Amino acid sequence: MLKMNSFLKYKTFIEENLEKEQIHAPAQFLGCKFIRCNFSRAKISTNIGNKFEDCNFxxxxxxxxxxxxxxxxxxxxxxxxxxxxxSEVIFEHCTFINTNFTKIQYHWITFRTCRFESCTFKKGEVGSTKFENCNWRDNSVVDVFSENTQFPE
Structure with missing residues (x-):
């Protein structure tokens, strides 16, 4: 079981159920790998620098x-x-449906073969971000400053 106030480095977690967990600073997960973990309905407000595969958010x-x-x-x-x-995040084959991206600050992000549907991008800043082979449907982009980034149509 994870300690939600820990600084964890270079650990692998497989099929952990973290549903509804509250993960706040000083908890940090750096260099960790999460495989098939369930984070649904969790509240995460800390630094996350890890690898996530087949996880539910x-x-x-x-x-x-x-x-x-x-x-x-x-x-x-x-x-x-x-x-x-x-910054420096890669999202591959991820699904974003009705996802809220309001007031984000994203730089050097790659979305590769992701699905975006009914998402809201509003009052944010996006720079040097790539959308490669993404499925884009019924999304809203309003008042987003974008530099070296082109949102799909």
């Missing part, structure tokens, strides 16, 4: 978190990513 609240790392085959349906900062 349904209705997870990341507000005010700092994201780094690699997310592969993860589900962000109804997730709240508002007020998150991210």
């Amino acid at each position: 349904n209705k997870t609240n990341f507000s005010e978190s700092v994201l780094r790392g690699h997310f592969k085959h993860c589900n962000f349906t109804n997730a709240n990513l508002s007020r998150t900062r991210a």
Whole structure:
């Protein structure tokens, strides 16, 4: 079981159920790997620099978190990513449905073969971000400053 106030480095977690957990600073997970873990309805507000594979972030609240790392085959349906900062993150084959990206600060992000549907990008800043082979449907992009970034149409 994870200690939610720990500084964890270079550990692997497989099929951990972290549903509804509250993960706040000083808790930090750096260089860790999470495989098939369930974070649904969790509240995460800390630094996250890890590798996530096949994880569920349904209705997870990341507000005010700092994201780094690699997310592969993860589900962000109804997730709240508002007020998150991210740099040097790769999202591959991830699903974002009704995801809130309000007031984000994202730089050097790659979204590769991801699905975006009914997401809101509002009043944020996105720089040097790539959307490669992404499925883009019914999303809203309003008042987002973007430099070296082109949102899909």
